[in-house]
Structures are given as structure tokens and as C-alpha cells.
Amino acid sequence: MDEKTLVTLEFPKVLERLAAYAAFSISAEMARALRPTSDLEEALKRQARTSEARRLLSINVDFSVGGARDIRALVDLARRAGVLEGSDLLDVKNTLTAARNMARTFERHAAECPHLAEVALGLPPPSGIIDIITQSISDRGDVLDSASDRLSTIRRELKISYERLMSRLERMLNDPNVSPMLQEGIITQRNGRYVLPLRAEFKGRVRSIIHDQSASGATLFVEPLVTVELNNKLHEMQLAERDEVRRILADISAQIGRQAREIEIVLGALAEMDLALMCAKYADDLRASEPVLNASKPRRDHPGTTLRLFQARHPLLDAKKVVSIDVDLNEQTFAVVITGPNTGGKTVTLKTVGLLALMAQSGLHIPAQSGSALSIFADIFADIGDEQSIEQSLSTFSGHITNIVRILGLAGPGTLVLLDELGAGTDPQEGAALARALLSDLVQKRVPCLVATHYPELKSFAHSTPGVVNASMEFDLQTLRPTYHLTLGLPGRSNALLIAERLGLPERVLLEARGQLNPEDLRTEDLLDEIHQQRDLARQARTAAEKSRGDAERLRSELQQQREQIEDERLKILEKTRREAEKEVEALRREMDDLRRQLNRARQPLEALKPLQRKLTDLEDSVQKPVERQTVVTETVSSRQPLRIGEKVRLRALQMDGVVTAVSESDVEVQLGALRLRTRLSDIQRSGDTPPAPPSPTAGRGAPRPPAAPSSGRVPTPPLPSPGMELDLRGQRAEDALEMLQTYIDNAYMTGMPFVRIIHGKGTGRLRQVVREALQASSYVARFETGQESEGGDGVTVAHMKED
Incomplete structure (x- = not known):
């Protein structure tokens, strides 16, 4: 890609924002060095990595390369036979451990994240390094006794020597003949030797070696002769410990040096993985979406490129304030001429289009609505801003022309050209002619381009030239401020006289100015003004209609919720009433039975009870008659x-x-x-919507499901909650498992679940056989299959429920 254009479009600023998400410096460097690719497959692979990383972060927001460090300098030092310190070895260990953990994670997510899994192939660290550092170095960076048998022996002897020395010195501290001659009852060190603080006036009273004295000369730090050998032994052990620690660190460093190349591969894979996570986090913060990337398909009259951006936003502007734009070029259009007022957003529009194209080809999701599509451009060229150069003695016009000459020599049908204020900086008439000639050359070469200009001649050129379309940046004449909305298909209006009139320019001057204009131009401006006014009215009407629709949707949702609540309350009342009626019917039945027994004992005929029995039966039927839940259409x-x-x-x-x-x-x-x-x-x-009431147990998939004929006369119960996606039967007896399975399948079917997983384990296979026989016989199960390896294989059966 053209480096000058990358700077012009502020692509490095985007990369700096991306680098801020880095977990360690290697991935930050990789982000800053990121460049757009002109290869479609590579661009698609980068986009796929970002999408997969976003899915991973949506599942586990803490997923990262935590613990990784930039250990390239340490590895290089080890390669050159250098010795790493304990803290350096901990950095190596933590980095390789982070790589190992991430590699294990992708063993579980390989199927759903194939592109990231491909990167993860380079993550497994060289064998042995993590283990040897763990065994040899503590969490504080110290060499452990377990690092070698010799070190363990040395430290044991060192401890014994130290304890003997301290014991001997403490006896002297407590000796009544010695302690009065000491400045303090403490043991201290001088020149690596343990000494006692002797008062200067008692010099020579204790047989010793003087190692130091205090600044005042009142205290002498002496080593008693009886402890010299003990001090020597301690110092000898300390030197032996130092040498052995050095040898252990050198051995571990040498092993790292021998596997330096493998470690560098791991670091590269970690950095690539972190870069994908950085792209995902940046996309989430931008509220970006994955663009659709297409290859160019040139035709005789068209370069075959695609440029469709919906609700596109400049990524470096405040998302709460920036105005989104739509740039949707049809299959016959590849060049756009944008006109409109100064500070109206023309330059931002050009930069937005160019920057989003660069981001898409770099693997970054773009701040635009899902469905936005772009071609892969071989290169992108931009001439935007002030090209004045004092060093080269170039004026603004000369600077622009120099850059445009370079662009014309490099641009082709597979490139994108962005030109701001084409032909500006010189005589208006000559500038307009030059601008039209430059645009004509680009169109003849079928170069996709967006051009911002003030020249009315380019408006007519765009209107009459196939493949070119006018566009305008809107301007609010009431507030005299731009709206920053881009309108394709209409050229911008020349608002100079209207703005001058609003700002108070005398009427005589305005009349004189209008008299100097071409009448045809005035009619054109009046027509454009009317078109824009009608378009504004249509937009206002559409906005009002959308607001009304939103209000209607909200009211409908509230009404649906109220209806659901009313229906729930109705069912509760009916349930309560039915229970009371059942109790009364049961009492009548008992009285009828008592009366029948009394008549039998009295040997009286029972014919008189038949009418009462029929009435009681009718009453029972009316009580047992099910009350179906009324269907409430829920918002989808x-x-x-x-x-x-x-x-x-x-x-x-x-x-x-x-x-x-x-x-x-x-x-x-x-x-x-x-x-x-x-x-x-x-x-x-x-998420965040008010959830509709769950389906009734008498409901099927989205509609009421009639219940089976009731045997107990009870009213259908309130809606069942979801039984969950899995049923774990491991450890259950066959009889208990079948009962649990039947209840679970019934609930799953009643709540409309599409499929469920039954975990029965592998074991002897008896429980699996019983479960599958029950599923085969179930009227609610359409089919079942063995779970995938990631789900548990033969230890799991996936049952797909029937649909109504």
C-alpha cells in the first residue's frame, strides 16, 4: 500500500489505538507494523480471525495471553551463552506457560475457530523448559534446594556452619566476662565476616581480629579468634553455594539457548493470537461489524469493484457525536463527485471511505452496519489536505498537482483514488477545466474514485457521464451549519447568495450579484433547491413515521405483556375456583355414597338416586372440562x-x-x-427486551398445544420452566433413570426445546441401552444420535424432539 496515503488517511493513528489493547510489547509492535493486504484470501483469513476472537471473548471475556512477556532479549542472551537470572527465568516460564494454556484451550475450540486454531499450532512450548524452571526456581526468583543434589547438600552444610558460628558468638555475648566490654549485645557483619561491637577502651582484652571501627572511633568491630575457623567454613560454604547456583542458572540458560528458535516461534504465535484479540476488543469498542469482502470483476465499462457502506463512521471521531454516512454505489457506478459547503464533511467522507477500506484489508472490523461490502483494492491513493512545501518551493497548487501526477501514473481499475478539492488553488476557470480533464482521465481508465470539489462544471460532467454519480453534503440554511449527511444522486447547492442574504448583505448587492449570474444557472439552482426541499420533507415524514411505528411497537409490547399478566391471573382464579368446586363435588359424592349405603341397609330401591347421580356426573364433567390458555401473539x-x-x-x-x-x-x-x-x-x-410470558404447558411450538384428556380433573398447571439442555443419569439405577428420563423428555417437549443431551456415561453400556430403547419408544422424540467427541462421544445421546 502507498505509505503516503496511509499517513494522509491517518491509518497509523488507528494502529496506535489498536496497539493500546496489546497484552505485551511484541503484539503491540505487530499492530503498529500492520499493513493492508491486496490478497483476497489473506484479507478474508484476517477477518475470520477477528470474528472468531470476538466469539471467544463473548463466551469468556477474560480470555487472553495473560502472563506473556517479551522475552526475545532473554532468549537471544541465552543463545549467545549468556546466563539468565532467576527473575528472567520466571518471565520465560510464565510466557511459555501462557502459550501452553492457550494451546490447550484451542484443543477444545478448534472446530469453531479454525483460523485461530491454525495459529495455535505454533503455541505448544518446547518440552522440558517449563518443568526444569518450575523445579529449580521459586516464585520469588530464587534457586530452590531441589535444583540439584549438590546444592541441597551445600545448603544443609551452610545451615549447620551458620548455626555453629551463631551459637559460639551468642555464648560470648552472654559471657559475664565479655559482655561488659561490648558496646551492644548484638552480632553484626563487616566485610562478609560475623563480628562483635567491642568498646574501644577494651582493645586487646579480647583476642580478636579488628575488621572495622565506628565513625566516632568508640566502637571496634572484632572477630574473636575462636570463631575464625567457623567464619572461614561459613564463607567457604557461601562461595560453594554461589558457584552451584551459577552453574544451575547456566545449565537452564543453555537449554533455553538450544531451543531459542522454537521459543521464538511460540512468541510469534502468541503475538498473532494477541493481535486477533486486540482486533476483537477494538471492534467491540467501535461497535464495528465484519465487512463483506469481494474480488473485483472487471467489465468493459466498469472496473467491477464494490463500494457499499451503510451507517459508516470515522473510527477516530467521537462515536457519540459523529454523523454516519451511507455510500452505496450500484453496479453501473464507480466514480462519485461530492459537492457541498466548506466544513460540510466532504474531507471526512473521503477519509472515512479510504480508512474503512484500509481497515477491512488489514483484518479489522469496520464501524459500519453489518452487510457493508468492499472490494479488495490493489492500492489506495489519496490527495487530501495542504500539500504546500517550503523546502521544495512548492505552492499548495503545485504540491497537489505533483501528488496527482504520481497518482495518475500508478492508478488503475483495481485501485481506489480519493481527491479532495480537485483543481483548487489556482484560477477558477483554469482549475475547473483541469479538474474536469483529470476526472475524465480517471473515468476513461475505469479507476474507482471519489472526488470532492466546488466546481459546478463537475456536477454537469457527473450527471452526463456513465459510471459517475453526483453526491452532496447537506447544509441547514436555517442554522447556517452543515448537517454532514451525504446524499447520493443529487449535486450540492450553491448557497453563497442565500447565506449572504441570511447574514445581512444589502438587497441591492444581492440583486446586482443575481443579475451577473447565467439565467440557466439560476433555474438549475432553483430546481436543485426545490428537489432538496422535497427530499427534506420526505425525510421528515419518514422520521415521523418511524417514530410513530416505534411508539406503536412499544405500546403493542406493553399491551401484550398486560394481556399475558391478565391471562396468568385468569388461570390462577380458575385454578382456585376449580379446586373449590372439586372439594364440593367430592363432598357431594361422599354424601351420595352414604345415602346409597343407608338405602341398601334399609332394603329400599335405589331408583330415586339415579337423577341425582346424573346431575352429579354432569357437575363432575363441567368441573373437569379443561380451560385452554388464550393465545397472545408475542413480539418477535x-x-x-x-x-x-x-x-x-x-x-x-x-x-x-x-x-x-x-x-x-x-x-x-x-x-x-x-x-x-x-x-x-x-x-x-x-437481550434487554422484556421477555414474554413462557409458553403454557398446553402450548406447542409457538401456539397452544391441547392437553391430553385429563384423568384427575385438574386444571392445566402454569407454564413450565425450561428443564435445561442436559440430563445427567450417571450413577442411577435403570429403573430410576427411566423415570427421570420420562419426566425430563415430557418437560423438554412441553417447553418446545429443539433437542436435548442425555449423559449416561460409557461404563458397561447397560444404562445407554436402556436410555436409547426409551427414546426409541417415546412419542416426543423424532430421532437420536451419539454425541460428538467434544460432547462426550458414546457417553452422551443427543435426542431431537418432534415438532408439531
Whole structure:
């Protein structure tokens, strides 16, 4: 990519923001060195890595390369026979441990993250290094006794020597003949020897060697002759310990040096993995989406490029204030002429398009709506800003022309050209002619381009030239401020006279100015003004309609919720009434039985009881008659704003939260932890939406399901909660397991779950056989299959429920 253009479009600033998410310096350097690729496969691979990293972070927000350090200098030192300190070895160990942990993570996520799993192949660290550092170095960086048998022996002898020396000195401290001659009753050190503080006036009274004296000369630090050998032995052991520690550190460093190349591969894989996580975190903060990348398909009259950006935002501007733009070029258009007022957003529009193209080809998700599509450009050229150069004695115009000459020599159908204020900085008439000639040359060469200009001649050129379209940056004449909205298909209006009139320019001057204008130009401006006014009215009407629709949707949702609450209350009242009626019917039945027994004992005919028995039976039937829950149409996602990839949703049937990974017209793919499933749009709701009441136990998939004929006369119970996606039967007896399985399958079917997992373990296979025989006989199960290896293999059976 053209380095000058990267700077012009402020791409390095984007990379600096990306680098701020780095976990260690290698990935930060890699981020700053990131460059767009012109290879479609490479760009798609980078985008896939970012998408996979976003999915991983949505499952585990703490997923990272934590503990990794930039140990390249340490590894290089070890390669050159240098000796690493204990703290350095801990950095090596922690970095390799982070790589090992991440490699193990991707053993579980390889299927769902194939591109990151490919990077993870370089993560497993060389064998032996982590273990030997763990065995030899403590968490504080000290060499452990277990590092070698010799070190253990030396330290044991060192401890004995120290204790003997201290014991001898402490006896002298407590000796009544010696202690009065000491300045303090302490043992201290001088020149690596343990000494006593002797008062200067008692010099020679204790047979000793003087090692030092205090600044005042009142204290002499002496080593008693009786402790000289003990001090010598201690010092000897200390030197032996130092040498052995040095040897151990050198051995470990040598092993690291021998495997330096393998460690560098691990560091590279860690940095690539962290870069993918950085891209994912940056995309989440930008509320970005993965762009659709296409290869150019040149035609005779068109370069075959794609440029469709919806709700695009400049990534370096405040997301709360920046105005999004739509740039949607149809299959016949590849050049855009943007006109509008100064400070109206033309330059930001050019930079937004160019910067988003650079980000897309670098593997970064772009701050635009899902579905935005771009071609892979072989190069991107931009002439934006002041090209004045004092050193080269170039004026602004000369600087622009010098850059444009370079661009014209390099641009082709597979490149994107962005030109700001084309032809500016010179005589207006000559500048307009030059601008039109330059644009004509680009169009003839079929170079995709966006051009910002003030020249009206380019408006007419764009209107009459195939492949070119006008666009305008809107301006609010009431507030005299730009709106920063881009409108394709309409050229910008020349608002100079209107603005001058609003700012108080005398009417006579305005009339004189209008008299100097070409009448045809005035008619054109009036027509443009009317078109813009009608468009503004249409936009206002659409905004009002959308607001009304939103209010209606909100009211409908509230009404649906109220209806659900009313229905729940109705069922509770009916349940209470039914229970009371059952008690009364039961009391009547007991009285009838008592009366029948009395008549039998009195040997009286029972014919008189038959009418009463019929009435009692009718009463029982009326009490047992089921009351079906009234269907309440619930709001679905499909009736609202479209879902976006990466959006968090909730599956009503499973009562679980997930992340959208793919969307089509009628269904959606959702990631639930390690599980990915596809379901209907009507079966999910956005996270944060008021959840509708769960389906009645008399309900099927989205509609009321009539209950089986009641045998007890009870009213259907309130809605059942989800029984969960798994049933663990391990350790259960066959009879108990079948009872638990039957209840679980009934509840799963009643709550509308698409499938469930039954964990029975492998063992002898008896429990698995019993479970599968029960599933085979169940009227609620459509089919079942052995679980995948990641789910437990033969120890798990996945049962798919029947649909109504």
C-alpha cells in the first residue's frame, strides 16, 4: 500500500489505538507494523480471525495471553551463552506457560475457530523448559534446594556452619566476662565476616581480629579468634553455594539457548493470537461489524469493484457525536463527485471511505452496519489536505498537482483514488477545466474514485457521464451549519447568495450579484433547491413515521405483556375456583355414597338416586372440562430492527443467552457457549427486551398445544420452566433413570426445546441401552444420535424432539 496515503488517511493513528489493547510489547509492535493486504484470501483469513476472537471473548471475556512477556532479549542472551537470572527465568516460564494454556484451550475450540486454531499450532512450548524452571526456581526468583543434589547438600552444610558460628558468638555475648566490654549485645557483619561491637577502651582484652571501627572511633568491630575457623567454613560454604547456583542458572540458560528458535516461534504465535484479540476488543469498542469482502470483476465499462457502506463512521471521531454516512454505489457506478459547503464533511467522507477500506484489508472490523461490502483494492491513493512545501518551493497548487501526477501514473481499475478539492488553488476557470480533464482521465481508465470539489462544471460532467454519480453534503440554511449527511444522486447547492442574504448583505448587492449570474444557472439552482426541499420533507415524514411505528411497537409490547399478566391471573382464579368446586363435588359424592349405603341397609330401591347421580356426573364433567390458555401473539425479532452479527440474544425455549453468528431471512445462528445452533427468528428475543410470558404447558411450538384428556380433573398447571439442555443419569439405577428420563423428555417437549443431551456415561453400556430403547419408544422424540467427541462421544445421546 502507498505509505503516503496511509499517513494522509491517518491509518497509523488507528494502529496506535489498536496497539493500546496489546497484552505485551511484541503484539503491540505487530499492530503498529500492520499493513493492508491486496490478497483476497489473506484479507478474508484476517477477518475470520477477528470474528472468531470476538466469539471467544463473548463466551469468556477474560480470555487472553495473560502472563506473556517479551522475552526475545532473554532468549537471544541465552543463545549467545549468556546466563539468565532467576527473575528472567520466571518471565520465560510464565510466557511459555501462557502459550501452553492457550494451546490447550484451542484443543477444545478448534472446530469453531479454525483460523485461530491454525495459529495455535505454533503455541505448544518446547518440552522440558517449563518443568526444569518450575523445579529449580521459586516464585520469588530464587534457586530452590531441589535444583540439584549438590546444592541441597551445600545448603544443609551452610545451615549447620551458620548455626555453629551463631551459637559460639551468642555464648560470648552472654559471657559475664565479655559482655561488659561490648558496646551492644548484638552480632553484626563487616566485610562478609560475623563480628562483635567491642568498646574501644577494651582493645586487646579480647583476642580478636579488628575488621572495622565506628565513625566516632568508640566502637571496634572484632572477630574473636575462636570463631575464625567457623567464619572461614561459613564463607567457604557461601562461595560453594554461589558457584552451584551459577552453574544451575547456566545449565537452564543453555537449554533455553538450544531451543531459542522454537521459543521464538511460540512468541510469534502468541503475538498473532494477541493481535486477533486486540482486533476483537477494538471492534467491540467501535461497535464495528465484519465487512463483506469481494474480488473485483472487471467489465468493459466498469472496473467491477464494490463500494457499499451503510451507517459508516470515522473510527477516530467521537462515536457519540459523529454523523454516519451511507455510500452505496450500484453496479453501473464507480466514480462519485461530492459537492457541498466548506466544513460540510466532504474531507471526512473521503477519509472515512479510504480508512474503512484500509481497515477491512488489514483484518479489522469496520464501524459500519453489518452487510457493508468492499472490494479488495490493489492500492489506495489519496490527495487530501495542504500539500504546500517550503523546502521544495512548492505552492499548495503545485504540491497537489505533483501528488496527482504520481497518482495518475500508478492508478488503475483495481485501485481506489480519493481527491479532495480537485483543481483548487489556482484560477477558477483554469482549475475547473483541469479538474474536469483529470476526472475524465480517471473515468476513461475505469479507476474507482471519489472526488470532492466546488466546481459546478463537475456536477454537469457527473450527471452526463456513465459510471459517475453526483453526491452532496447537506447544509441547514436555517442554522447556517452543515448537517454532514451525504446524499447520493443529487449535486450540492450553491448557497453563497442565500447565506449572504441570511447574514445581512444589502438587497441591492444581492440583486446586482443575481443579475451577473447565467439565467440557466439560476433555474438549475432553483430546481436543485426545490428537489432538496422535497427530499427534506420526505425525510421528515419518514422520521415521523418511524417514530410513530416505534411508539406503536412499544405500546403493542406493553399491551401484550398486560394481556399475558391478565391471562396468568385468569388461570390462577380458575385454578382456585376449580379446586373449590372439586372439594364440593367430592363432598357431594361422599354424601351420595352414604345415602346409597343407608338405602341398601334399609332394603329400599335405589331408583330415586339415579337423577341425582346424573346431575352429579354432569357437575363432575363441567368441573373437569379443561380451560385452554388464550393465545397472545408475542413480539418477535423479525418485526423489529434487523439483528446484527455479534448481538446478544436470548433463546426463549432454552432460556439461555447467546451471541448471533449468522442471520438469514427466516432464521438465525446463535452461539451458546461451546454450542452453535440455528433457530427461527420468532424463537429469540434481544437481550434487554422484556421477555414474554413462557409458553403454557398446553402450548406447542409457538401456539397452544391441547392437553391430553385429563384423568384427575385438574386444571392445566402454569407454564413450565425450561428443564435445561442436559440430563445427567450417571450413577442411577435403570429403573430410576427411566423415570427421570420420562419426566425430563415430557418437560423438554412441553417447553418446545429443539433437542436435548442425555449423559449416561460409557461404563458397561447397560444404562445407554436402556436410555436409547426409551427414546426409541417415546412419542416426543423424532430421532437420536451419539454425541460428538467434544460432547462426550458414546457417553452422551443427543435426542431431537418432534415438532408439531
